[in-house]
Amino acid sequence: MSVDTSGSENGIGSKKDLIEGATSGALLKAQDDCYQFTCIASHEVVNVHNTSYEGENGHTYSVHFEDGMPVRCTCKAFEYHSGMCKHGLACLLRAPIMVAMSTPLVTDGGSQDGREALQKAYSTHIEPEDQGGEEYEKCRDCEHELLSKLGGFDQLTHSLDCRHFEER
Numbered sequence: 001m002s003v004d005t006s007g008s009e010n011g012i013g014s015k016k017d018l019i020e021g022a023t024s025g026a027l028l029k030a031q032d033d034c035y036q037f038t039c040i041a042s043h044e045v046v047n048v049h050n051t052s053y054e055g056e057n058g059h060t061y062s063v064h065f066e067d068g069m070p071v072r073c074t075c076k077a078f079e080y081h082s083g084m085c086k087h088g089l090a091c092l093l094r095a096p097i098m099v100a101m102s103t104p105l106v107t108d109g110g111s112q113d114g115r116e117a118l119q120k121a122y123s124t125h126i127e128p129e130d131q132g133g134e135e136y137e138k139c140r141d142c143e144h145e146l147l148s149k150l151g152g153f154d155q156l157t158h159s160l161d162c163r164h165f166e167e168r
């Protein structure tokens, strides 16, 4: 048996463990840098792009999840330092990401697959009160959005390079 230096028995820490095990530098960057999150495998992998370093390539890393918690990342910091890196922490600190990654899979004989894929393709938001407080849906790919009452994701116009464009 190998020795797990992270200190947790099964290798999957709680949110508290991950935050306490992280360096303060990583935690600070996870809070203050701007990130774009793309779920590329439901409940398993989120691609995290650090938009605070616009103009440089190579700032997208894949954070892998197990049981709804970030467990590893493809970045160098995660590889060479102990504790969770800023990418995993950035997911951890953003409730919508954690909710999206922890929602149990619906296994309904496979008939729901298409519908489930569509649900994963957009996120639902509420406008600030002073903008009307309406619910709207936003494409995860091209980030175009439309009020839910106007049809939401089903009716919104995707950008030409969005992978949902051709589905229309």
Ligand SMILES: [Zn+2]
Pocket (backbone or CB within 6 Å): 061, 073, 074, 075, 076, 077, 078, 085, 086, 087, 088
């Ligand atoms: Zn990382």
Ligand SMILES: [Zn+2]
Pocket (backbone or CB within 6 Å): 139, 140, 141, 142, 143, 144, 158, 159, 162, 163, 164, 165
């Ligand atoms: Zn789109």
